Amino acid sequence: MSDTAPLLSVRDLRVQFNTDEGVVRAVDGISFDVAPGETVCVVGESGSGKTVACESITKLIPMPPGEIAGGEVRFDGDDLTDASEKQLQSIRGDRIAHIFQDPQGALNPVYPVGAQIAEAVRLHSDVSKAAARDRAIDLLDRVGIPEATNRVDDYPHEFSGGMKQRVVIAMALAADPDLLIADEPTTALDVTIQSQILNLLRDLQDEFGMSIIFVTHNLGVVAEVADRVVVMYAGKVMETGSVHDVFERPSHPYTKSLLECLPGIGRSMEPIGGSLPDLTAPPEGCRFHPRCPHATADCRSGSHPELLEAASDHRAACVYYGPGYDVSAIRGDGEAETRATDGGRDDSHDSHGDSR
Amino acid sequence: MSADPLLSVRNLKKHYPITKGILKKEVGRVKAVDGISFDVAPGETLGLVGESGCGKSTAATSLLRLEEPTDGQILFDGDDIVEHGDADLKAFRRRAQMMFQDPSSSFDPRMSVGESVAEPLAIHGMRDRARRRRIVEDLLERVGLSAAAYDRYPHEFSGGQKQRIALARALVLNPDLVVADEPVSALDVSIQAEIISLMRDLQTEFGLSIVFISHDLGVVREVCDRVAVMYLGEIVEVADTETLFSDPKHPYTKALLSSIPTPDPSRRNEGVELSGDVPSPSNPPSGCRFHTRCPAVIQPEAFDLEQAEWRHVLDLRLRVERGVDASDIREFLVAEGEAPTPEEVPDAAVARELRREFDVPQTLSDPNAETVLSDAISALVEGEHDEARRTLNDSFSSVCERDHPELESTSAGTSAACLRVDTERRIDPPPTS
Secondary structure, rough: OOOOOEOOOOEEEEEEEEEEOOOEEEEEEEEEEEEEEEEOEOOOOOOOOHHHHHHOOOOOOOOEEEEEEEEEEEEEOOHHHHHHHHHHHHHHHOOOEEEEHHHHOOOOOOHHHHHHHHHHHHHHHHHOOOHHHHHHHHHHHOOOOOOHHHOOOOHHHHHOOHHHHHHHHHHOOOOOOOEEEEOOOOOOOOOHHHHHHHHHHHHHHHHHOEEEEEEOOHHHHHHHHOOOEEEEEEEEEEEEEEEHHHHHHOOOOHHHHHHHHOOOOOOHHHHHHHHOOOOOOOOOOOOOHHOOOOHHHHHHHOOOOEEEEEEOOOEOOOOOHOOOOOOOHHOOOOHHHHHHHOOOOOOHHHHOOOOO | OOOOOEEEEEEEEEEEEEEOOOOOOEOOOOEEEEEEEEHHHHHHHEEOOOOOOOHHHHHHHHHHOOOOOOOEEEEOOOHHHHHHHHHHHHHHHHHHEEOOOOOOOOOOOOOHHHHHHHHHHHHOOOOOHHHHHHHHHHHHHHHOOOHHHOOOOHOOHHHHHHHHHHHHHOOOOOOOOEEEOOOOOOOHHHHHHHHHHHHHHHHHOOOEEEEEOOOOHHHHHHHEEEEEEEOOEEEEEEEEEHHHHHHHOOOHHHHHHHHOOOOOOOOOOOOOOOOOOOOOOOOOOOOOOOOOOOOOOOOOOOOOOOHHHHHHHHHHHHHHHOOOOOHHHHHHHHHOOOOOOOOOOOOOOOHHHHHHHHOOOOOOHHHHHHHHHHHHHHHHHHOHHHHHHHHHHHHHHOHHHOOOOOOEEOOOOEEEOOOHHHHHHHOOOOOOO
């Protein structure tokens, strides 16, 4: 973490949904910080609570049945959990903008895209219609839409999926936000278009200097964009650290298993086995213990382990980092590093021809 | 692949007519699959990969004749199934099964899992209910569920479990071929890994051939023996999986491989970025269909430009062909604050903006090319659109837009459809004359 004060600081956030089947603790006491200009990736499987955590920041979750049961979300010093709806409205879009997975659903099919962007511009700043339209053209150009002047009056259905996502990004940038929350923005896109959008977000971050929270289940994407990583599982943070630390020396058995089940990077794939716990009745002790190859008696009882220091600025919620355990049993070591360097790209695959 | 292929597809085409008016007059065709050929050996897994809209799913449904192919032959065990009548087709479908992407919508929510899995048995004439039940229970256990799942309903299962059930249903008739259309795309990575290893185990056990369709190259590398890469309804490269990943020959395959994000933060930004979207299959580009996006598109022998520079010049030319209006650029520059009204924007600024828009350098590295380009741009700025188009077309045209490459074998022992491959002399660096 950098020395500057974090832009966003989430502390012990708890979000629950009161359903007929019982109380679902979707987010159960998570903490993380986002520094100015930083990209933090929240990664986890479906049902890990990553989307709920991010939507709770500006209270976008439906309430009821949702409820923020505890904790605080400090944004630039103010606690958003007890902000009024009116205060939140002035923050949403203006200072914190969201991008969602499905660009189709985020655009109104019956208005031209330019009008929708101009509307967002006028909502946040007091400018004339003509100036808002000019700004819309400028934003479309900046997000890489060719011939923005021509396309500003086109309707959403006249754009391809990747182009629609660019329009949505332009809309999110309309008020020059301090924080952009991008929830799986590339999941619905083809790989070639995904890499275009990731490059675009990176360029825009350099240009606008905003912080980004990037929610994804794709570890490849995480490695591509993140400065820091927050790994979630069943409503808890399992590991957090810089992207290099987390990928080179994964410190929680869950993170390690997640990296091991990635297909097609030239080594045998290890499925995790078992399934996600039922969040209405999560297991005692560590949430991951029923699927963890290293679980001990301590893991099976009591409460979920605290985040403990695995290395400087790299923490994992695992009892092995407490007193009386041998960390080397679970910590990623040199082996992870070699793996990371020969994975992936075309030029290095030949050495792995026989590894399957 | 010494044995005869189990499935042999020859020049398969599937076109969808675009009709207009009350008489449904055909005004065009979406060429979803436009002449593909491949073989699948017994026990082999062939991957079909490509971006959305490249025709891979249409290829799957037409090769099982779930949709009537427009043209071509599909030889299954030597018989052409395109010629089959109803009875023969039913017999064929007993030996070839399909698995779909979305496990939730491929089950009837009001039928128990057992009934769904047993239905193919009933359709193909197994009347003994108790025997059907025994077979299905056994199969459910083999795919990693309990026999008790028979009486439960689809909503009681998670996505991964439903995909196991779908696998059981595909295997219940003991088929020779399974066509799996994105079977793991809707699943989490951890679940993906389980389903993939299950498919692999069952393939060995049942001696299945699989046609595996996916857009995820990581998954394809994990499960396939051979891979065919599709682009806009055509196969552009076929190779053994490891060869394809270590030594891709077609520029599209290279770009596709390099755009997979790797789980390694120290290797960011190494990919080749493909510009633009996949063109419409109703009006595919001439020559090589990939020439509108290809980073390795061949330049005319008269010029000696940097490859990236040439790509941008060609982008500009292709755009001018579809129509570029200088007044739009003037309007844009007014919005940018360059001048108060469109008429006052200086011509030089319009020319500069035009080059910037297409990432073309303000001065090209080849002086001859620069002369042609600046003439064309001046014409464009003055509104002489046809003049500009003619100048650009005369000088900046690529052999890639004229000649359609066929699949040819390459030095790596694979097949690729690229002019750079087919005329070995053109392999980079481009020839100078």
